[in-house]
Amino acid sequence: MSYIPLAEYQRKWIFTHQSLPIPEEDLVHIKPISQQRAAHLWIENISKQSPDAERLSSSDWPSKAGCWKDEVDWSAAWEADEPELPQEILEHLDWQDDVTVYFCYEKYNIIETKWSVFKKHWKNFLFFDDGPILLGRRRSEVLWFSTKGTVKLGHRS
Template sequence: MSQYRPLSDSGKEWVFRREEPFVSEQDRARILLLNPVAGANIWRDYVSDAYLFPDLFADDVWVKANRVGGADWEALWESDESGFPVEALEHCDNWGDDTKIYFCCHADFVIETTWGVFLRTWKAFLFLDSDAILVGRKKKQALQFCANGDVALLVR
């Protein structure tokens, strides 16, 4: 059994098929929705083994307890600029374009791609559920895209 499932099965594929922000066919092919078991495993290992959704996190969960800074993502997201918040780029400065990342909305919805694909398509990703957590495979840095327009800079 594959560790992936078709993004079309989730009802969320539309965010990557919009004209604006445009996501190329090559990048769409590298945006992979994990099946429920694989997604739950990534969530458990990288995010939380006690909570299934970010809005349920207690204050002692690392996502809340290990914030080292923040930046505004919303103003840049709403602009015509394609760049990514500088503070978040600096926070993840040791991530290469081929670093495997997981965009974790909740335990049942985790997307795998690479840092390079995410940086090109991040505006589309942020049409998905709020408070999503972005973690890099074997990386200590993480990001949380909060509903208030802030990106929390985190250390796992």
């Protein structure tokens, strides 16, 4: 896997912002993926044609209504002082902490981390909430975040 050093990542401030600091022992597990590798992951896991979630085609699995079982609010938890993800998300993604996850902003912008790190610092990832999709390696469960403060809970087909 080829990565970009976090220091060179164009949105690194979302992980180093003083209002939501991430300790160094977690920062080392937040790995921006190179554009070439990100594009490959996106094409294999999300869409062969569309560069971002806003332009998915009707043939892309996220556009199929049958993939999504529920939609819950994430914005209230994001605004709250408590760090936890909404309970509905934790119940939907009953993953071990060491599961590798991909937070997919768009075709050329994907972050790899561990489920434990994402759970702890999810608010940082959602400084940009323009339709990112969270996938787990070899997992069918998926999340699709929306700018309107909701997240779809579903399964990849």
